[in-house]
Amino acid sequence: MPDRIVGGQSVRDRQKPLRMEPIQAIAEPLLKELYPGIWKRAEADLDQIPRLFYEGVWREHADEIMADIYAFADFHPVDEQRTDGAIKAWSQECAAELEGDYDQEYYRIAVQVGLLAYVNHMRELRTKVNCDIGWHRIAERFNDACSSVVGYGFISAGEKWGMLSLSYRCDPAGVETCRAAERVAVEASQRTCELCGRPGELRPGGWRKTLCDLHAAGRE
Ligand SMILES: [Zn+2]
Structure with a gap:
């Protein structure tokens, strides 16, 4: 297992890294809670139709859904702004740009449950972030940029010499991607x-x- 990287130096890893699974996967429990009729995989063909529409919208629009989720987080960088009401309103606005009632409805649901899952995960991430709120979104964006890197896991973020200091784990194959995101x-x-x-x-x-x-x- 690779050691974690702190400020460009490898040190022995003691903390368990936080890893973000794909948003569609971590949104499943929220879909089950808020839209059980879509979530269920029933035997009867008819009951599966909502599920097929939901999966279809993710298949066809995954990039747009993720872009809408990240844009919400950019516009609402502070956790207190990320209320359920703000998320609901955002998902409605995003869906309104699509053509067709079905596409709009399922797109809205995908953005809503995706955002709720993302925001929950970011709350967990922030328990490992030890700097003031002005830099929270910077740490989140770093995590977003690395989350698909094999072996990547977020360990902590803090302030050192007036700059953001990140520690994380990644496999050797992913070091360059993570280092580039760290520099940004x-x-x-x-x-x-x-x-x-x-x-x-x-x-x-x-x-x-x-x-x-x-x-x-x-300060003076
Ligand atoms: Zn200021």
Whole structure:
């Protein structure tokens, strides 16, 4: 088993990494809870039709569904914004762009349960993120970029020398992909206020922090 990578160095792994399975798979329990009529796989052909429509919409529109899920998270970077009501409204808006009543309805359901699953998973991820909320979305995007890499698992994120510091596990074959995503994340943290997510820069001082003008002013 590969050791985890911390700041470019390998160290012995002690924590269990968090791994995100494909969204459609982790959305199944939510589909069962909210739309049991679609979730069930009944014997009678007629009962299977909703299930076939649901799977069809994922098959034909997986990329668009994922893009809509990530866009919601970008527009609602703070967990408190990610309410069930906001998710419902978002999925309705996204579906309205499609043609045809059936496509619209099943697309709406796919985005809704997919988003609920994604947001739940991100709540779990945030228990391993030890920096202020301005950088939470940066850590999530890093995780999104790596989640399909074989052997990848998120271990933790924190602040070090005013920058985002990530630790994760991955197999040797995936190191380059993860390192590239890590560079993007660290670079983003260097120009994002850790406290609020607005544009910021590294502020010198006894305790170096990347902050926006407003938060830097409040610090003096
Ligand atoms: Zn700020």
